[in-house]
Amino acid sequence: MFEVRDYPELSWSLSRHKTMLTCLRKYAYDYYTSHNGWLKNADSLAKQAYRLKKITNLEMHFGSIVHDLIYQIIQQVLNNQEIPSEETIVDEIRHHLNRGFTESTKKEHLWQHRPKHYTMLHEIYYSQTNTLPKGKIEKITNRLHTTVKNFFASQSFADVLNKRDMQFMESEKFRFMKVDGVKIFIVMDLVYKDLLNNKWVIVDWKTGKSSDEDRNQLALYALYLQQKHNIESLDDIIIRNEYLLDATHVEYKLTEYDLINVQRLYSISMEQMQSYLEDSNKNAPKPIEYFPMQEDPRVCARCNYQELCFPSTL
Known part of the structure; x- marks a missing residue:
């Protein structure tokens, strides 16, 4: 049963570790400020942080679509269903990409209220235009056909087909x-x-x-x-x-060293995460000032939280 908690449960993942190393302010927004931001009675900052957290970019959106469709194809194989053609999958990916673009440009009001259920592309949100960079469109278009073709020819998909x-x-x-x-x-x-x-x-x-x-x-x-x-x-x-x-x-x-290495990575990372807690029993974070902002403008340019970090420049 879902329980509303003042603070999130402390957990660990490689993506969380990577976020902490990339920018501590983003880490705080991702894992603490945005907590409960999906609730109707959440405060405005939590809602804003949660909404910004859900922004994606074209490359990530493409990867997510491909992963979802690969999962569906594998399930179809395992359930003895007809396997879609490469052309069908390419068309399906293109359909999802177009839908994401449409939601970002024409349905922002719906995304504002239900950010989990609608797509907002970083390239659209922060450019304040309804167009995507031409270079990115060309890159994704090239990846589209290549990725689908290489999936069908991959060793792992061959293993799936040899399911017996x-x-x-x-x-x-x-x-x-x-x-x-x-x-x-x-x-x-x-x-x-x-x-x-x-x-x-x-x-x-x-x-x-x-x-x-x-x-x-x-x-x-x-x-x-x-x-x-x-x-x-x-x-x-x-x-x-x-x-x-x-x-x-x-x-x-x-090797055993690989496992020891990843266990050591977890241990060091978790110790650092806990150093940013005001109350470790509640997983309550220290005030936001204890989470310094990234100083590299190239990293900030790709971040979802520009609106919170640099409100006067937008």
Whole structure:
């Protein structure tokens, strides 16, 4: 049962950790100021922060659409339903992109009241125009066909099609494990067991370029899987990134050091998060002044909270 709380529950995720490292003021807005901002009787600042938190950008919106459709396609395969063609998927993605643009330009009043249910693009909101940058449109258009084509040709989708030899777990749902009473949230795109080779496979679809964080992300997923299913040997777990932009996939062989490293990352990160709490028992944050703003204007230019940080310049 949902319970209204003055402060959110303290939790951890790699995205939360990354936000803290990027900008502490954004971290405060994301995880504290916006709390309860969806409630009708919330104060105006909480509502404003929650609304701004829900802004997305064209690349993120595209990635979210692709992930959702990949999940749907895989479910159709597993349920023995007809698989849509590449052309159909391209058209579906284009439809969702166009709808997001329409909602951003013509339905801002609806987004203002229900930001969770409508799309607002950063490029539209802060440019105060009803047009998207030409370069971004070209980039997403190029990614559209490439990404869909490479998904259908990927190793992981081939494994899905060979479903008789695979045992699939539920995917794309929030899971968590607890460390010292703190929930660590994990979202895995695809998890299955290769029955022929007796291996667990964790897949993460990427619609952008590779990152140094990709291995840590998969190591965290593997740690969860190992604990959840009592997997004795790390050799029984394959972690794989599918880079749909350049038609490559990378598999990592985990070591104990990988797991130790991600556990150490969590420990250091959590200690830093707790240092910004006024009351650790309630997860009540210190006043906003204790969360300094980012000094790099390039980072600020991409941020959702320009309206709060620089109200006089907008």
